[in-house]
Amino acid sequence: MKLKYIVFVLFTFLLVNKVAAQEERDSNLVQFSGMILDGSNEQLIPVPYTNIFIKEKGRGTYSDFSGFFSIVVEKGDKVEFSAVGYQTIEYTIPDSLNEKRYSIVQLMTQDTINLPEAIVFPWPSREHFKQEFLAMDVTQQMQQRAIENLASDALARMRSSVPTDGNESSDFYLRQQARTYYHIGQTPPMNIFSPVAWKQFFDAWKNGDYKKKKKKKKSKKTHDKIGF
Numbered sequence: 001m002k003l004k005y006i007v008f009v010l011f012t013f014l015l016v017n018k019v020a021a022q023e024e025r026d027s028n029l030v031q032f033s034g035m036i037l038d039g040s041n042e043q044l045i046p047v048p049y050t051n052i053f054i055k056e057k058g059r060g061t062y063s064d065f066s067g068f069f070s071i072v073v074e075k076g077d078k079v080e081f082s083a084v085g086y087q088t089i090e091y092t093i094p095d096s097l098n099e100k101r102y103s104i105v106q107l108m109t110q111d112t113i114n115l116p117e118a119i120v121f122p123w124p125s126r127e128h129f130k131q132e133f134l135a136m137d138v139t140q141q142m143q144q145r146a147i148e149n150l151a152s153d154a155l156a157r158m159r160s161s162v163p164t165d166g167n168e169s170s171d172f173y174l175r176q177q178a179r180t181y182y183h184i185g186q187t188p189p190m191n192i193f194s195p196v197a198w199k200q201f202f203d204a205w206k207n208g209d210y211k212k213k214k215k216k217k218k219s220k221k222t223h224d225k226i227g228f
Contacts, residue, residue: 030093031101033070036063036081039107047108050083051166055090059173062166087111 037044046067053060054071055078063069073079075095082088086108093102123129148154164172 028074028076029100030073030075030097031070032073032079032093032103033068033101034104034106036067036069036083036106036108038086038110040110044107047083047086049166050081050086050108051169053080053082053163053166053169054078055080058164058169060164060166060169061173062170081106081108083108085110085113 036047036050038047046063046065048063048065048067050063050067050069051060052062052069052071054073057077060080061069061071073093075093075097077093079091079093080088081091087110089106089108091104091106121129123132
């Protein structure tokens with residue numbers, strides 16, 4: 001009897017904590033919307049397709065053609081506004097909001113971008129360029145620089161350092177939401193219970209696909225040891 005009472009108390013305590021945490025999280029949600037305008041002149045022209053990115057959450061959206069945007073945020077989130085030809089602006093959602101909706105008019109300042117020097121070579125056609133390129137004296141330093149720039153780890157670092165724009169962030173967020181809504185109200189299917197997945201597995205096993213993969217791995221290791 002005591003054990004049942006203890007289990008009941010623990011279950012009630014966990015349920016109350018979960019409900020309280022959910023209510024606290026919901027109380028922090030704010031519908032953040034507004035207009036993005038060009039503040040460089042007195043006309044206040046809308047800035048279309050401005051990227052709105054929440055840095056801590058890794059998601060965002062972009063403004064429409066008239067400069068309007070709307071996104072769900074939490075109190076204290078840092079929202080970044082960026083557009084081509086304008087300075088990037090960071091805005092922090094106030095923690096002291098009492099309403100569920102919050103609107104602003106964000107003014108963007110035009111930015112001057114200094115492009116690197118471009119050298120125009122006097123080759124009249126692609127054939128002439130090809131001849132000059134093949135006849136070019138490639139030094140050891142140039143070869144080493146090309147190898148370093150095209151290395152897999154260098155390319156991976158460049159890919160990781162390039163931030164996502166508002167379009168990519170919104171697409172990723174919408175895909176996540178669609179995946180959640182697809183199985184709402186039911187348990188998501190698992191491939192381990194799928195007869196189609198089991199049939200594909202047995203067919204691949206009979207065809208020897210897994211053996212072929214092992215042979216390829218062994219041959220690759222042999223080539224690496226030899227030095228190819």
